[in-house]
Amino acid sequence: MNRKTRHNPEQHPPAKRPYHHGDLRRALLEAGRALLEEKGADGFSLRACAQRAGVSHAAPAHHFKDMKGLFTALAIEAFDLFGEALANARDGRLTPKQQIVTSYRAYLDFARGHPALFKLMFDALRLDWQDEILNEASKKAYQQLIMLAKPFEDSGKPPPLIQLLVWSLPHGVAHLQLAGQIGHSKSLISDEWLEDYLEMTAELLDRL
Amino acid sequence: MNRKTRHNPEQHPPAKRPYHHGDLRRALLEAGRALLEEKGADGFSLRACAQRAGVSHAAPAHHFKDMKGLFTALAIEAFDLFGEALANARDGRLTPKQQIVTSYRAYLDFARGHPALFKLMFDALRLDWQDEILNEASKKAYQQLIMLAKPFEDSGKPPPLIQLLVWSLPHGVAHLQLAGQIGHSKSLISDEWLEDYLEMTAELLDRL
């Protein structure tokens, strides 16, 4: 196994692979993200992640303190992506009601497109919420929701209540969807209803 | 460590513990439930569960195929409890609106009172959804939500849509709450708002 110590008499500089990876942190994040989508958060293995990045099993420790550290870094990426998706869904020309439909669709599309990342964002025990960058990233994404709720705040209800309502409406569906409770046999609801659901909720908020 | 093999010359029949536990399945379920609430689904260990029940590490395999089997059995208990809680919240004398408030409160109370069980119910990858008993139990709990949605079905909207709405409203809040996203610094919403939230959602459904 110690063939590394055996010097290669032929290729001297060609370098099979440099001892220093260059950007291992990035590589680990990408490998980790892929592994997460494939195996889920359990079934995830730091060693497998390291192997996929082409380094030894102990290498990740130099870039992330431990598994929680890696998951936290991945969640930061996730919150950034999520916030971006919500920001891209914003369009000043839309009516509040139309904006709800558009943003909710983006919310649900993200949850469906990145199920593992989405779950990770709300998997409290796996993340280090002491981490400031994580708090920043999540707060920034949360700001998008606050803005989305803004037009409905002139209804007499306290803003926090409106925000919670605007948030929990898509979040409940997203989570139920990822939990496999929608489109199942027991539930009569299939994916085709989702667009109608968006319309209905928007209408509901409009009449608030 | 091997003091088990040392025979005790004094007490012969008093039986430290019989070879057959009697109801190990039950004991494992209770130990597992306690362990789950303490450590969470990760951090959970089959061996620790066995030890807490006072048996060897391989004993659980004779009652549950594997870890997924134990989790599935626990989820069945959870769905039963959950369905029961929702059933107890039902009261024919209440108006539909009042019924929503009461049932939603039960929903959220359950999620808060049994956070680990609640999470497990919706942790698809950890459960064996081939298991018929699990499907039955979850379907039965789901029936409670269908009944809860019934009074609002005469609004022209398709029943599945109403059901999804009635379900996702409390579920979104419950999940956000367990994810630690409510009552946090970034969120302006604290627990005292919850009662107001229930009132608001009930009113919303009433105006549907």
Add this chain to the structure above:
DNA sequence: TAAAGAAACTTGTCACTGTCAAGATTGAAT
């Protein structure tokens, strides 16, 4: 330019995990 020190990565090891196989003990059926 040389030496020192820090950063990046490796190997080796530890206790612990889930699962399987094989043996020991008990209760039930014949």
Add this chain to the structure above:
DNA sequence: ATTCAATCTTGACAGTGACAAGTTTCTTTA
């Protein structure tokens, strides 16, 4: 009384996260 199945134990195996200590490279300093 004997057989048989169910229940539980011990032992083993490969895989895990984490830590310690060593090796290699880059960077800084003098």
